[in-house]
Amino acid sequence: MNRLISSVSPHFHTPRDTQKIMLDVIIALSPAAVASVILFGWRALLVIAVCVGTCVLSEFLFEKLCKRENTVSDLSAVVTGMILAFNLPVTIPVWQAMLGSVIAIIVVKQLFGGIGQNFANPAATARIIMLVAFSGEMTRWVNPSGFFTDMDAVSGATPLVAMTKGADVPSYLDMFLGNHGGSLGETCALALLLGGVYLLVRRVITWHAPVAFLGTVALMSLVCGKDVLGQLLSGGLLIAAIFMATDYASTPNTKWGKLVFGVGCGLITVLIRFWGNYPEGVSYSILIMNILTPYIAKLTRSKPLIGGVEQ
């Protein structure tokens, strides 16, 4: 007798799964990874490898320890590792990079229930913790000195620090190409924008949060009489707007929610940049808005089409 599978509809499913989405994010991060190696040398690759490796290993071991289903194959730990590495200076000691990765995966992600459950962005939160714990190493910037050259030779300020101190700021072209001091994956605007366009085309992200984020920063810079392009191209703004403000778990799901989230990130960023003690406020803005996400989600919830009254 022929046995038939009996299941409830639907009987078709999208071929896109979590792993394919994460693979798309990895592809989108790749131009920035390549740029970081070109700009800062082989050590950039080492930092990325250490972060990715530690993230994946921590996820694997923690899930093993807790007897949870293993989710390493969904590649989300790889994404976290890459984004965290991009937020670190190329000179970061390996053990600190490893510790940051462990914090990102175990403390921020797994302790809150693993993929999809973390309320805060693992990479942004880990970076903030590292900034507090290792403030010296986390702010030791070097200028890109070209491929295969000794990068310890010149230590330089980031454009944001330069702007704050009134020192020389690199040209827009250098900032666009990433030829200035900063975290290893955040300097090359071109590479990050390429990744952003890829994610939009692949419909992994929508434009709402990044555009609201960048637009708010641009508008506020204009209002406050700051260098608009300089503000947009410097610091971790682009990587945060494209890759962190679009994180699924820690940001709102609806388009209005995403817009509010982006505007909030933009406001907090300029607040810290223009009037705070830190030259950079992007990570904080992401974390604070992550915390506000449940409230934003509640306020921007879509209304079911119940009829009766015209909507």
Next chain:
Amino acid sequence: MKLHGIHVPHKKNTAKQPPVRLAPPQTVAIPMSMHIGRPAKPLVKRGDEVKVGTKIGEADGYISAPVHASVSGKVQKIDEITIMNGAKVPCIVIESDGLQTPDETITPPEVHDLSSFIDAVKNSGSVGLGGAGFPTFVKFVTKDLSVFQEVVINAAECEPYITSDTRTMLDRGDAVFRGIEALKKYLGVKKFIIGIENNKPEAIAAMQQRAAKTEGVQVHVLPAMYPQGGEKVLVYNTTGKIIPKGGLPLDVGVIVINVTTLAFIAEYLETGKPLVEKCVTVDGSAVKEPKNVIAPIGMSISDVLEAAGGTKSEPAKVLYGGPMMGIAVPSLDSPILKNTNAIVAMDAKEAKPPKTTPCISCGACINHCPLRLDPRGIARAYKLGSAEDLEKLCVDLCMECGCCSYICPAHRPLVQTNKLAKAVLRNYQNAKKEGKS
């Protein structure tokens, strides 16, 4: 405001194939319930001679429908069959004599006003042929004709694979418009909208050509986006009206009728031949030669598959209807029903269930729900057993189209959970009502 939906593979492989009439099988098994409502009462017993169109089941109660023999021959036995809602109903098994002799008592119905029209539709055995199976006549029952403002003819056919409605428009286009004339005459409706997805250009042309010559008929070409043929979605996209939660299209002055149902009614009014056969799309990865067939109601799926050219591999899952809302049949002995518009036989690869992984909170389910529900929130409320939350989340609005489950990258059983959650809410609301009274 635009309603969300999903892009599913169309797979309309059989759109260009006029249906082939199948020879009657040795036996047919006709369940007494192929509609929503009370099962019909059997009118025949073992050994009775029946002809094509002989009434073998009488409508029982108001929401019910009569059942007619689809072959000529002898009643072999009255069996019992488990239908899709789990109820056991009588099922009349007829041994065919292969002659398909029509019942000579069949004459065109005498229709001169609304009430005789409704009687005729009721006697025809007509149910919603798009898949829902709701007795058609109920839609026309009213005390006040002015409630009928417009008729939306559902020809969206948004499910993958299915092309039987497409074939109705191409092969029985005149019948569709004779049906429109009948509704004009008896219901007094002046405005008709035919909603068709834009992936059926030939059907659109066939309808537009006739609509140009008919007063009050408009062909509304809709983007091919599932679930365009869902009643609420179709009414909204063609008329801009929102059917209220728990309500019917008539609450906003609309009658929704499937295009094949309408063509059938027109033909019934002319011939009096009741609903005894169905155009069925036979497709799916296990089917050797996908095609449209006209099969007598009650013919078993295995007979239909064989008569349609056989299977190229063992079917692992077989559906009544399309892959989005179709029902997986328990066995190949299951009969063709009145509301069967397709038989989709999937091979093991196509039928393989996807692996469920943890929710990544991407929001795809929320952003693709045509009715703007929050399937993730509903799943959470269901897990917590909170009927109050389910009520707030309006889970009872869910039409079970399956967009959420289709689009979920974690392949979570979202619409399946909605179905369970609807039952929880129903029990809660019933208990609340009882407590009050």
